Amino acid sequence: xxxxxxxxxxxxxxGPCPVDDAEPLLQGLLEASGxxxxxxxxxxxxxxxxxxxxAAGVVPVGPCGDVWIEEWWRGNDRETQGQG
Amino acid sequence: MAEADAGRSHGxxxxxxxxxxxxxxxxxxxxxxxxxxxxxxxxNGIEGLEKTLTQAFDLVIVDVNMPRMDGIAFLRSLRSxxxxxxxxxxxxxxxxxxxxxxxxxxxxxxxxxxxxxPVSEADLVRHAALLAxxxx
Amino acid sequence: xxxxxxxxxxxARELVRQATDDLIAxxxxxxxxxxxxxxxxxxxxxxxxxxxxxxxxxxxxxxxxEDLLTAVRGGKVAVSADIIDLSLACLDxxxxxVDDFDAAAALPADAGDTGRMLAERMxxxxxxxxxxxxxxxxxxxxxxxxxxxxxxxxxxxxxxxxVGSPALYSISYEPIPGCFFNGDDPVDxxxxxxxxxxxxxxxxxxxxxxxxxxxxxxxxxxQAIAAADRADLAKIFRMVPDQVRIEPVPAEALSAPATDxxxxxxxxxxxxxxxAQAELLRMPGRTEGLAGCIGAARRVALNALRAGGFVxxxxxxxxxxxxxxxxxGLLALIEQxxxxxxxxxxxxxxxxxxxxxxxxxxxxKPAERTLRISEDKIDALVNxxxxxxxxxxxxxxxxxxxxxxxxxxxxxxxxxxAIDRLAVELHDNILRLRMISVAQVFRSFPRxxxxxxxxxxxxxxxxxxxxNTEADKTIVDRLFEPLVHLVRNAVDHGVETAExxxxxxxxxxxxxxxxxxxSGDRFLVEVSDDGRGIDPATVRRRAAERQLLPDDELAALxxxxxxxxxxxAGFSTAETISDVSGRGIGMDVVRTAVExxxxxxxxxxxxxxxxxxxxxxxxxxxxxxxxxxxxxGQAFGVAMDAVSETVRLPPDRISRIKNNEGFVLHxxxxxxxxxxxxxxxxxxxxxxxxxxFIVAETGGRIAAFEIDAIRDRVEVVLKPMQGLxxxxxxxxxxxxLGDGQVLLVLDVKExxx
Numbered sequence: 001x002x003x004x005x006x007x008x009x010x011x012x013x014x015g016p017c018p019v020d021d022a023e024p025l026l027q028g029l030l031e032a033s034g035x036x037x038x039x040x041x042x043x044x045x046x047x048x049x050x051x052x053x054x055a056a057g058v059v060p061v062g063p064c065g066d067v068w069i070e071e072w073w074r075g076n077d078r079e080t081q082g083q084g
Numbered sequence: 085m086a087e088a089d090a091g092r093s094h095g096x097x098x099x100x101x102x103x104x105x106x107x108x109x110x111x112x113x114x115x116x117x118x119x120x121x122x123x124x125x126x127x128n129g130i131e132g133l134e135k136t137l138t139q140a141f142d143l144v145i146v147d148v149n150m151p152r153m154d155g156i157a158f159l160r161s162l163r164s165x166x167x168x169x170x171x172x173x174x175x176x177x178x179x180x181x182x183x184x185x186x187x188x189x190x191x192x193x194x195x196x197x198x199x200x201x202p203v204s205e206a207d208l209v210r211h212a213a214l215l216a217x218x219x220x
Numbered sequence: 221x222x223x224x225x226x227x228x229x230x231x232a233r234e235l236v237r238q239a240t241d242d243l244i245a246x247x248x249x250x251x252x253x254x255x256x257x258x259x260x261x262x263x264x265x266x267x268x269x270x271x272x273x274x275x276x277x278x279x280x281x282x283x284x285x286e287d288l289l290t291a292v293r294g295g296k297v298a299v300s301a302d303i304i305d306l307s308l309a310c311l312d313x314x315x316x317x318v319d320d321f322d323a324a325a326a327l328p329a330d331a332g333d334t335g336r337m338l339a340e341r342m343x344x345x346x347x348x349x350x351x352x353x354x355x356x357x358x359x360x361x362x363x364x365x366x367x368x369x370x371x372x373x374x375x376x377x378x379x380x381x382x383v384g385s386p387a388l389y390s391i392s393y394e395p396i397p398g399c400f401f402n403g404d405d406p407v408d409x410x411x412x413x414x415x416x417x418x419x420x421x422x423x424x425x426x427x428x429x430x431x432x433x434x435x436x437x438x439x440x441x442x443q444a445i446a447a448a449d450r451a452d453l454a455k456i457f458r459m460v461p462d463q464v465r466i467e468p469v470p471a472e473a474l475s476a477p478a479t480d481x482x483x484x485x486x487x488x489x490x491x492x493x494x495x496a497q498a499e500l501l502r503m504p505g506r507t508e509g510l511a512g513c514i515g516a517a518r519r520v521a522l523n524a525l526r527a528g529g530f531v532x533x534x535x536x537x538x539x540x541x542x543x544x545x546x547x548x549g550l551l552a553l554i555e556q557x558x559x560x561x562x563x564x565x566x567x568x569x570x571x572x573x574x575x576x577x578x579x580x581x582x583x584x585k586p587a588e589r590t591l592r593i594s595e596d597k598i599d600a601l602v603n604x605x606x607x608x609x610x611x612x613x614x615x616x617x618x619x620x621x622x623x624x625x626x627x628x629x630x631x632x633x634x635x636x637x638a639i640d641r642l643a644v645e646l647h648d649n650i651l652r653l654r655m656i657s658v659a660q661v662f663r664s665f666p667r668x669x670x671x672x673x674x675x676x677x678x679x680x681x682x683x684x685x686x687x688n689t690e691a692d693k694t695i696v697d698r699l700f701e702p703l704v705h706l707v708r709n710a711v712d713h714g715v716e717t718a719e720x721x722x723x724x725x726x727x728x729x730x731x732x733x734x735x736x737x738x739s740g741d742r743f744l745v746e747v748s749d750d751g752r753g754i755d756p757a758t759v760r761r762r763a764a765e766r767q768l769l770p771d772d773e774l775a776a777l778x779x780x781x782x783x784x785x786x787x788x789a790g791f792s793t794a795e796t797i798s799d800v801s802g803r804g805i806g807m808d809v810v811r812t813a814v815e816x817x818x819x820x821x822x823x824x825x826x827x828x829x830x831x832x833x834x835x836x837x838x839x840x841x842x843x844x845x846x847x848x849x850x851x852x853g854q855a856f857g858v859a860m861d862a863v864s865e866t867v868r869l870p871p872d873r874i875s876r877i878k879n880n881e882g883f884v885l886h887x888x889x890x891x892x893x894x895x896x897x898x899x900x901x902x903x904x905x906x907x908x909x910x911x912x913f914i915v916a917e918t919g920g921r922i923a924a925f926e927i928d929a930i931r932d933r934v935e936v937v938l939k940p941m942q943g944l945x946x947x948x949x950x951x952x953x954x955x956x957l958g959d960g961q962v963l964l965v966l967d968v969k970e971x972x973x
Binding site: 096097114120143160162163164165168169170171172173174191192193195196197198210211213214215217218219 | 500516523
Binding site for chain 1: 395400403405406407408410411416417421423427428429431433435436438439440
């Protein structure tokens with residue numbers, strides 16, 4: 001389990017986040033709507049995890065621990081925000 | 085086209101836009117200048133005629149419906165000029181959908197081609213390029 | 221190689237040649253608009269062709285060239301020698317690629333890099349320099365047909381990352397909803413894309429409220445642009461080929477302005493404009509403004525044709541339609557132009573209406589219809605015709621044999637005569653198919669002269685005459701190499717520097733003339749220059765230094781004869797070893813090449829006035845089919861037409877009558893002649909095994925020449941015997957074999973006992 005809850009309610013994605021993490025992440029976001037997500041220590045988030053973030057409209061607190069995601073997802077975020 | 089080349093600078097082709105709407109003129113001008121044409125404007129047929137008599141152009145783009153002297157009258161007068169370089173100026177007539185019947189009148193007056201509004205930027209440039217002789 | 225590829229190769233080579241010619245002419249004429257148009261059009265057509273056969277590296281290079289030429293044509297960039305150089309280099313590269321493509325159906329692996337580098341050099345000449353890779357595309361969405369909006373959007377995003385115009389692929393990946401259960405991680409696949417330039421991920425359908433979301437159902441679409449190898453991309457997505465689309469991004473999507481290209485739409489619009497002008501002219505009862513309407517219709521028709529790229533049609537119309545032409549006359553011409561445009565469009569490209577601009581009276585006579593036939597096919601015909609001639613000879617033999625047996629052969633003989641005549645006629649006609657003009661050889665020379673002159677900082681004008689002179693393709697092809705040497709030499713050694721010329725009162729620009737002509741059945745090619753000429757004293761000194769001849773012989777030579785020594789092996793008139801001709805190849809190479817064709821080379825020169833080298837060549841290479849045989853350990857050639865058959869006989873078939881051997885063949889006694897004996901070579905020692913003969917029949921006599929082996933049958937050019945052997949009987953001539961060996965070819969008629 002790499003989805004954790006910090007004391008301030010922030011959801012932390014730590015280490016590799018495999019497909020199974022999508023469900024606890026979704027649960028966490030449902031329980032505390034508007035909670036921020038910190039992925040500075042996240043590595044190789046699975047597509048399913050990323051999809052939950054997208055569906056929830058969450059812009060995680062970064063930079064993402066995964067360099068590739070940081071480079072490409074951020075641009076994606078900006079673009080999505082800019083369009084929305 | 086040697087007859088039109090005399091006295092013209094070596095820049096891009098020159099187009100005269102004759103339209104009473106400043107918005108339309110601006111739109112045409114922006115599109116045409118971006119494509120490398122140099123653009124002169126006139127707000128009606130009378131001013132347009134004055135400019136064609138004093139400056140050399142490669143194409144005139146003229147609206148049908150204008151106050152004082154409309155596009156048809158402008159063209160008729162243009163084609164009747166004594167100077168063949170002026171009288172033979174290529175003319176693109178642009179009109180609105182509702183004036184489709186003007187097409188026949190435009191041809192009768194001597195328009196070389198006819199477009200119905202709205203005209204997209206790309207279409208305008210494409211037609212202007214072929215009518216004024218800019219290679220594609 | 222499929223037909224499309226083959227056609228591309230043919231067309232691309234032609235276009236490269238044409239563009240090269242026009243570039244050279246452009247440099248000489250200055251920036252004549254018609255020239256620039258032609259150059260541009262050639263590049264443009266080339267680019268289009270490269271696109272059709274999907275050679276992105278070539279497309280991107282030509283695109284850059286086209287942009288540069290567009291700037292030149294628009295007067296934004298002035299034509300300079302550097303731009304011409306670079307454009308020529310571009311054509312050279314394309315030409316090499318076409319060769320590669322022809323050989324391997326693909327461009328070399330480094331083509332992308334090569335193309336990009338050259339493209340960047342070209343773009344450096346554009347206003348704004350190298351960074352302005354896509355000047356027009358940034359402010360107007362490119363309307364490249366068939367390119368999805370998302371691709372254009374992503375390209376726009378990646379614009380900063382795209383250096384030059386690389387070969388790009390768009391990747392659209394729509395994983396199936398259950399993909400996570402298959403263990404797929406779509407983002408991870410995207411991660412593996414090499415050369416990723418842009419990446420986008422979006423929901424395929426709007427996400428439901430979070431509470432209703434199934435976190436394990438994939439509802440995503442992933443898109444990317446990558447500068448990568450298609451094969452690499454395919455490998456990454458090999459498990460999900462049904463869910464992914466990988467497509468090349470057309471170069472147009474990278475940088476094409478909206479008005480680029482002679483698209484079908486554009487042709488249609490040109491056509492529509494012509495039709496509108498025709499309408500304008502058809503309008504009945506016009507009196508007022510008639511001259512203006514005619515003038516405007518004429519101008520518009522010309523403009524549209526020219527702007528649409530149909531320059532030839534425009535030129536024809538302009539020439540045939542004076543400004544003073546009446547309405548009906550102009551109408552007819554415009555209708556005619558429209559019809560030709562239709563024909564061109566139907567033919568798929570405008571080159572169908574383009575004719576060489578040298579044919580000025582083209583409109584008066586119908587164009588000669590030509591077929592493009594590959595050389596292989598013609599050579600196959602030549603060979604067949606040759607075999608027919610041999611079969612014809614055999615038939616003659618059979619008829620004679622039948623006759624000898626008392627049969628009635630009158631009818632057969634009549635047929636045989638007819639076949640004889642037809643076979644010879646056919647052979648001649650087929651050989652004529654191989655006649656080509658020297659134009660295509662000559663057209664390489666403006667470029668060569670220009671490059672060499674520029675390298676040496678000399679001014680040279682090249683004049684060519686007799687481009688339409690025809691000779692056998694083999695001769696014309698082989699002419700190229702010696703001509704290159706001669707022209708190089710002329711520029712390098714013959715022509716003085718501008719300063720030297722000025723000092724001697726000559727015009728600064730030297731003139732080199734290449735001229736082809738016919739004289740009887742000879743084909744003459746001359747290369748002349750108005751340079752410094754060859755000084756016999758210098759040649760004499762050099763020849764003495766090199767000990768080309770014994771001193772007394774040298775002294776006995778006249779000045780004219782001395783000059784001929786420049787063709788001797790080991791002689792070079794170069795005062796300094798220059799890059800141009802100091803490559804260890806001298807005029808002796810020219811002589812060898814010319815003599816191999818059965819020709820002669822002579823030189824005439826006047827000190828201070830110039831030099832003329834004359835190649836005297838046969839118009840058709842009289843190719844003889846010979847059999848290469850071995851006797852007494854040596855190879856000889858025997859003309860095939862003298863050989864009626866070859867036989868191998870066991871010893872018991874051979875009878876000895878006194879000192880002579882012979883055998884019976886087709887009821888005829890055939891005397892045996894040992895070729896080794898005849899040539900005074902050691903005889904064949906082995907006895908008791910079968911023996912090999914070639915049976916020759918000529919002038920009513922028959923003989924069997926004993927040989928050791930048959931090596932080969934080859935088609936060669938026979939050279940008459942020269943020097944010491946010039947008077948020797950029994951030899952038809954000599955020929956050079958492919959390996960450089962001189963082969964003596966026997967004249968069977970003369971050695972027949």
